[in-house]
Amino acid sequence: MKLRLLLILWTWLAAAPALAVDPREVLADPALEARARALSQELRCLVCQNQSIDDSDADLARDLRKLVRERIAAGDDDRRVIDYVVSRYGDFVLLRPRLTPATYLLWFGPLAIVLLGLLALAVFYRRNRADDPAVPAPLSPDERRRLESLLKDGPR
């Protein structure tokens, strides 16, 4: 049983290092091809482990790459290509999850943490200042000159 699991795992791993995009898939128009590559990096190879279809050698990834290129060649804009792929494979295919109520926490979480952190800092400094009544006044120009001359002449 353990052996079989490992075997399955190896066959997955076997797909990892091989080559992805094949010269035969490449679109003749470099601008369209560049769009296809950019889109491919946003789409997940569904049978792989956390790889985009641009990186994967799996058959499914190849089919998806071809599909993306067909749609682009047919004149779809990026949004419609993505919509088309999602309509067939579901949201799971997107490496950049869409902003929906289910992903609010994901997309706004980091921002919320930054704001909370800044708030905590502000509170910390307020308290810090309250604890520190003896914040000295900055040096007057006169005092500063004296200090500089002392520093210059003083013993090292």
Add this chain to the structure above:
Amino acid sequence: MIVEAGHFALVLALCVAFVQGVLPIVGAARGNAAWMAVAPQAAIAQWLLVAVAFLALMHAYVTSDFSVLNVVLNSHTDKPLLYKISGVWGNHEGSMLLWVLILSLFGAAVALFGGNLPAAFRARVLSVHAWLAIGFYLFILLTSNPFERMLPPAENGQDLNPLLQDPGLAFHPPMLYLGYVGFSMAFSFAVAALIEGRVDASWARWVRPWTLLAWCCLTAGIALGSWWAYYELGWGGWWYWDPVENASFMPWLAGTALLHSATMVEKRDTLKGWTVFLAIVAFSLSLLGTFLVRSGVLTSVHAFATDPARGVFILLLLVFVIGGSLALFAWRGPTLRNTGLFQPISREGAMLLNNLAMMTGAAAVLLGTLYPLFLDAVGGAKVSVGPPFFNATFVPLMIPMIAAMAVGPLLAWKRGDLAAAMKRLWVAAAAAAMVALFIWQMQGDGAIFGALGIGLATWLLVGVLVEWGERIRLFRAPAGEAIGRLVRTPRASLGMTFAHAGLAIAIAGIAASTAWKVESIQTMKPGDTVDVAGYAYTFQGARRADGPNYTAVRGTFTVRKDDRPFATLEPEKRIYAVRSQPTTEAAIRTTFLGDLYAVIGDPEGTEGAFVTRIYFNPLVAWIWAGAMLMAAGGLLSLSDRRYRVGLAAGRRRDAPADASPTRA
């Protein structure tokens, strides 16, 4: 027989750990010196016992003992000796054994070098450490026994995953584990300090070097792993935001924050509670990293152990360790008093900003890594969170921090003068603007982000050099005095200069290799030439080139630049016989400005043509050079005189407060 001895040694280590987990801490509570004195001996005994277990397993690997299941699954008689040895930790069970070996090593280090710690404190630290060890010993013995026999023995083994048969990956796990487990020291010290309710400068002087050592190893380990991905996975990428990569990156971020806050505890006697909290978080993230990789909850390229029973065990361990320590922190943390006060614009303030950015970054990575799991668990939709998310959230968080990083070291402790610092940084600002504009003009085609990235790196690098120049009064004092100051610069501050400069160099590499990577995919017949980024690659054909345990096809490219021969590149495509698994061995020629990178794929037609991919990766080697500079900076800082002075100061811990040295 040797294998059973190893197994038995591990069981004994568990028993010793139980004694070490109970007696010293009870002794410390009751003031019983004899019970406290058990701790160091027990820690050393543990280490010796685990070393016996580890060597026993290694012996089984080196002698190809195929009556041991673990060896059968991960080794083969034809495998080169290096990979027989690295095979010990190239699998789940063995890697856990390596984990406890390093854990016990750190425990033994406290026992051997901790003579200057107060006896009660050392006893508590070692007891806490023992409880961590108990968790892992039980995990190994109950769910992942590497010494399991197989009857009847196999004729030969099933070989190690060929992707792991690589020098880079042979040393990657030990480095990474030294980092992960190194944070266990900070953790044990933090928990022991919470139990005592006391954190002072000598505490920080103990925690900081260990954290620094762990951080250096983790930095090197991550860099090694990313370098491996770059040359072995064959498409020139070096970071994928894969869950396993994130697993090692989060403790690194927390560890970086901890290093900076521990400095403040040591020098300014402030932020104690926060530092203790960071120590707990850094180790918790290390544990979580182990959990993510080992339990297989996240399917990923690296997760080579998939077994839910183990997952449940590690989950319980996580809940116990993280939950327990955080609860202790909530209870005892508020008793820690800070005395050092400071203004927002000060060196402490800058370090606190670093802490904020690092921890927010770690939180964003954690959120993205666990979100699919979380959504799935609460019955939501199945989503993927991939590189586009991490790039969109993590990178914007880091940019302000890096901008502030050039300023921080120029501010004074307690209360800094921002205007004066900015005035001294005009050179950096001018250099950054000029470089960014120049590159933007050169490259043109919309790669504005690349130019901005290089500009940011220039700002930081020049800022670091300005600070260093100020420190030794370069150009301001006579040359003799500047040299004298250079020689006398504390190594800790020189280490900081190195580490910050290393980050600047790495950022330049990241920006350039992302923005201006050139790729060319084609079918080439022998004699065909393609031009990539000003280099002409001629395919000379391919031939067989078999190794000890694989068959291979090796292609040859001659590369010419400006019509002069420049290099010969020989990429391979290997098939490892036992597992019939292909790997690509990219051929790479590193130059100062970028890597020439060639890969050979499948044959095409009958005329000896092959699919080939050729890349030019600008400045990509700077990423690892920068990372190595960071690790070197850490080591340099570790060799600082203060730590030796500090050790002496620790011995006088019970002496009057003014005995602690005030230099530094």
